[in-house]
Amino acid sequence: MLYLRDAFPRERWTEALPETAAFWLQMHGGFRAQQRHMADAASRWRSGAVDPRGLHAALMPTLQAFLQHLDGHHRVESGHYFPHFRLIEPRIQSGLDLLDRDHDAIHAHLDALYHSAVAFHRAVAGQSSDAPDHANRLADVLDRAAPGLIRHLDDEEDIVIPLMVMKGGPAA
16 A cells, blocks of 8 residues: 555645545544543543543543544445445555455444443442542553554554545545
């Protein structure tokens, strides 16, 4: 897939992009911002700057939106965009297969995040003495999920953005 990146490298992504490509980057930028916000909240928890209730207030709204939006985004990509890309550029089949496998792996992290978040929420809402333990587990799950997600966003953009510029994308 390097030919795509070579044809339209990231340095040129400041040029006018097709609307769908610009929207794709905006969505991915949002996921990165949410991930940074959650990592920052976990870091503040670990440093002792916030208690479990403070972590809950700082983390849960972002985490809920992140889980919902990323799951929906992946469903649209795998169900709508990737099939179109397979048709217009057969040379990227293996790249799209990799991205689809990434979606499955990321979904496993999303599932773990969801279950950790529910346990943490219940502990905080019930004023349980094990809320700090649940906070630590949730922070650990966030740490494990982040590298794969960030790598996936980068890899996907390196394939999708040049492809959209060169060949267009499906109607939204």
